[in-house]
Amino acid sequence: MKQHTSADTFDGLKGTVVTIGTFDGVHLGHRKIIDRLLASAQSNDLESVVLTFFPHPRMVLQKDTGIKLINSIDERIALLEASGLDHLIIHPFTKAFSRLTAEEFVKDILVDQLKARKVIIGYDHRFGRNRNANIEDLKAFGTQYDFEVEEISKQDVDDVAVSSTKIRKALNEGDLTKANEYLGYPFMLNGIVSRGKGLGKKFNYPTANLKIEETYKLIPAKGVYVARASINGKEVYGMMSIGTNPTVGGSDLTIETFFFDFEADLYDQHLQIELLTRIRDEKKFNSVDELIAAMQADERFSRDFIQKLDA
Known part of the structure; x- marks a missing residue:
């Protein structure tokens, strides 16, 4: 796996399949997305890319929340590397970056920088300034900029959708059994x-x-x-x-x-x-x-x- 400290330094030589997210916990829901990313990259002869961010957006935009993360950045890197990715981009999340419009993010980063031919995304992903764009907007941009969009449904455990928020809550409440079940490790x-x-x-x-x-x-x-x-x-x-x-x-x-x-x-x-x-x-x-x-x-x-x- 090649690690990049910014999307601006990405130097992939061919088209990519990209997924985007904070990936705190690299839990079962994240792994479902990553498994699909790897399979799609292999079948289409493209490179697999995870675009993630540090610090966590809430640490920058909502400093008073005191959010605690399931993984340190080094833990997150190790877990993602173990999945077999071609590229991991850890893009600095800043207030300036957060002000990019959805189209600026798509055109400047996904298309121009990462050469995305396909974007695989979770069912609830939102992006762009104020997180005002959703998967339908991404599909429209895909048509405009010539890349495919694939939506991954939620990952359920006992009919409950796995999420980083639920894992944090379980850990804070001492329910390690539930947290480990949702994490998958x-x-x-x-x-x-x-x-x-x-x-x-x-x-x-x-x-x-x-x-x-x-x-x-x-x-x-x-x-x-x-x-x-x-x-x-x-x-x-x-x-x-x-x-x-x-x-x-x-x-x-x-x-x-x-x-x-x-x-x-x-x-x-x-x-x-x-x-x-x-x-x-x-x-x-x-x-x-x-x-x-x-x-x-x-x-x-x-x-x-x-x-x-x-x-």
Whole structure:
């Protein structure tokens, strides 16, 4: 896959099949579109192109919303690259860009810059200034500028249309099962292992404290989760606590993972940790002994869960 930092730098040598979107989560609905994109590009001897944007449009146009994203930009790139695209364009989303009319976007970017012969788009896609153009407008532009438009219907899971908004809501509410089902893969957190207060070690549960640099990255609901990571080529399981450690008077949000049957110095290492299931809410216990007993119960639950994965 060739990555481009702007549509202006695109240098494809032949016609393209293009899809457009923010692709936050690269979820099942997005994958339905990308699968069709790849198949169409192959059958028509064209190059496949995903045109996506960063920052997220809402981060630019509605700064007070405080939107948190399912994926960091690096996670989004990795997920899209794994799909087998020819080209990924990450176009800077600015206020000036948002003021392009629908026709300016189509002519200047899709036609002149990307040489689009076909555009594949989700059923609810809107574009142009104030998002005032829809798929019917795109089809009209296709007739005018000689490219085909294909509409992809919604992707349903249990009769519910998958969307990034619904996945964010599920994660914020602690419904990891639903979020992972809609994503089609386990939700992940990426960060650098930093030094914490060493409380876990005192309780015989030494943890890796994950520091996430991207302030826009969505952190799921506080609680305890079964987790998995690949460390130095080895698949390692454990349990992750997201919370403020209220039992010991904590106030800052921390992300701490105790890995089972694993010992290594992880400080300053980059880790990608997948969240497999949610065990329970964060709770303030009456004593440290109660906290340790709960952690032991969490470990038993986690090990049982992991054993069933391998069964």
